[in-house]
Amino acid sequence: MKGLMMNTQLMISSILRHADKNFPHREIVSVTADNPRHRYTYADFAKRSRKLANALASMDVQFGDRIGTLAWNDYRHLELYYGVSGSGLVCHMINPKLFPEQINYIINHAEDKILFVDVLVMPLVEALHSHLKTVEKIVVLTDKQHMPDSKLKNLICYEELLDQFDDNYQWPEFDENTAAGMCYTSGTTGNPKGVVYSHRSTVLHAYAGSLPDITNASCNSVTMPIVPMFHVNAWGIPYAGIMVGSKLVMPGPKMADGETLHSLIETEGVTNSSGVPTIWLALLDYLDKTGNKIPTLQCVTAGGAACPRNIIKRFKLDYQTDVKQGWGMTEMSPLGTVFVLSPGMENLTDDEEIDLRLKQGKSVFGVEMKIVDEQNNELPWDGVAFGALKVKGPWIATGYYGMSQTPGDKDCPVDSDGWMNTGDVATIDPLGYLQITDRTKDVIKSGGEWISSIDIENAAINHPQIAEAAAIGRYHPKWTERPLLIVVPAENTNLSSAEIIEYLQQKMHKWAVPDDVVFIDELPHTATGKLNKLALREKYEDYQFPQ
Template sequence: MFGQMMDRPLLISGIARHAELQHPRREIVSITADNPRHRYTYRDAFARSRKLANALSRLGLQQGDRVATLAWNDYRHFEIYYAVSGSGFVCHTINPRLFEDQIVFIINHAEDRWLFLDPVFVPLVEKLQSRLPKLEGCVVMTDDAHMPQTQLPRARSYESFIAAESDSFDWPEFDERTASSLCYTSGTTGDPKGVLYSHRSTVLHCYASAMPDAMSLSAHEVVMPVVPMFHVNAWGLPYSCAMVGAKLVFPGAKMGDAETLQSLIEAEQVTFSAGVPTVWQGLIAYLEKTGKRIDSLTHVLSGGSAVPLALINQLRERHDVEVVQAWGMTETSPIGTIRSLSPEASALPEERREALRARQGRTVFGVELKVAGEDGNEVPRDGKTFGALKVRGWWVAGGYYKRSGDDVFENDGWFNTGDVATICPLGYLQITDRTKDVIKSGGEWISSIELENLAVAHPAVAQAAAIAIPHPKWQERPLLVAVLKPGASVTAEELLQFFAGKVAKWWIPDDVVFVEKLPLTATGKLSKLQLRQQFVGYQFPSN
């Protein structure tokens, strides 16, 4: 027997309809190349999105065709998100920070028919266009007055592309499992892999991410997504903010510029933001240098890599900003866990609550986790036993786009994330390493993340990375690579002494190398791969 409830499909266009009716006057503010502070409302945004949908309908696209973007966070990109997916096409967001060969591979593998791009990327696409045989045309995200001269196929400005169109458009209805958007992994090893989201998975992720014990979003929030719209749909914020009616503030190409971020927070009264840890490290350095403030900001979501406890404490103690740490992947849409304090955790002594702040949090409903040992069986949730982290859920990928046989997708329905982790009795996840980054010394594992967190707790250290270096006796030993704060100084011996009593003696790195900067991936994460390549052949000093 089935229930007798209406069976309405979960579609992204439903978010647009709801936001326009319930939050029509809520603002969207953007920095763009042709307008330093563009400002309009959700009503304006979705009217223009329908104009764009009409324009797209004249291109001969079929349901499921891919329409790509090569763009920063701004209002036009927001309109494209809804117009493309809402029409039944697939919005394929491309990371412009990838290598040129990777961008070519991604566009060709996805078989993108049209490309929307920011003006700054016109020279890049012109350089690559001879290698993109299936690309039919390009729309440059600007107006005619700022349109660059270009030989790109069928190129025209975004504003002229939609100018003559009606803002009346009936969003089509289709199966909620229809593909909605496509995002490729950053491809640090091998070719990038495509993750194909559905309308159903996106809407469910939208619901869950806005919950009080997740991002806690509402119409009272002013949200600045610093996480790029070209990476995992800006962690779903363009959808969840529209659903709840939060004011949106898009920093455009200035996502990494601390001065711009501080100015936007202050001027627009931003209350919530999201980005990788390097963003907040840069903002803190700017605030300490200038004495400027971010009084409206109450909490930030940070993930992509483990957030150092020192960074969490700096933002909380000096700027009254709570860091909400999260874990996820492109394959998980990306929300997997978020650190929220349960009533049981809130009742713990401060020292134990502090320890939980260093963890990546608990699952939200819709995601299941387990940690498996080398025998494949689940290990105890004791906060000590670690193993391979596996995940399944309503918005977790079941395979990669146009690929088969990937052994990370296991026969029993679990996705092997490649992370090494523990789960404590209260359900809090702690990522201890990536499988490929773990340091195995004398047959025992050392957590590079814990070493890095301790290093950045030193007052002289801005950033740190721990990597494995081959050792003739112990197989591998940790090397600490550190970046000092401007004007600060510490010797290698002093920094290593800082570890004494905080970790097991055999965990303490064998040496420290100071560098001017650490290599980052295309998504702003620390690149251990590049760092290991940089230190190939390194020899520890003899004792």
């Protein structure tokens, strides 16, 4: 017996239609290269998205063609999210911070037909243009007045393009499993791999992302996505926020500028925001220097890298702002877990609560997870056992674009048992709280024991004279590997290796304390801001511990 319910397809365009009808006067505020504070309504946004769909239909594109974007968090990029996907094309968000060789590979591998490009990214596009085999048109995301001088011919001005078309457009209906968006991973080994999101997975992810324990987004909230729209769909906020009618505040190219972020929070009344830890450090440092406050900001979500304890502490004690850690991956759309206090934790001390918030949180409904040992045996959720983290669910990738879709194959992220191996090592406690202890490739295996490089880094970064730290395993003649700590000292400090090791001996298990510390001016990072451990292992490939 089947249920007697309508089988309505889950479409990205349905989010826009709902928002247009129910929240027409809600605002979207943007910082762009040509306007320091652009402001318009959901009704304006929906109208321009329909005009964009008409424009695309005139540009000799076919259902399923990939449309590339090289752009920041602003209203024009948001229009592409909906106008491209809603019309049956695939919105391919490309990270302009990647190496040019990687961007060239990504555009050609995806076979992008049209590129929509921010003015600030034009020098990169000019340098790559002759190598882009499938790109037929380039549209610059600006108005006629701000079109750049360029050696490229036949550039199209976005605003002039939209002005040619009316907003009379009916969003088409098609299978909800149709591709809607693409993001490529930015791994440090091999070529980037394309993750393809469907309309169904995107809408389900938006539902989950707007739950009270996740972002608590609603028509009464003011949301500022600082995580880039080219990085896993800005963690789904452009869909979840529009779905519930949240006012959106988009920082554009100023997402790393503490002064701009504070100004947007203060003048627009931002209540919640999401970004990587380095962004929050920039904001906190600006607040500390100026004495400014952020009274409306109730909660920030941190992800992309382990959030240092100091960030959580400063937000909570100095600004009464909660920090929720989250964890996920490009292959997971990216939502996997988010931290929230459980009932019965109301009487924790500040230090106890902050310590708990260092965990990545509980899985969101729609994501199943387990940890396994090296023989693939499932391990208990006791907060002690740690192993390889596996996940599955309706917004988790089954394969990569143009690569094997067969579970168990070398190029497929899904194992033969139907679970995706995340590449992370983790523990899960009896209450379901996940804590990432390392990446599988970064864990330090010393004398038969596993040592978490993340635990070492978190302990080190709490030293007031350490600006940044990274731990890697290096060869040891007796123990196979031992931890080496690489430190960027804070300005105007004079630390020694012995001082740091003595400090860490008071903070962690003796076996995990690094055998040596080396100092460096700057640590290498990937394009998404994560520590580039591969580059560090290559740099210190011949390192020998002192006898």
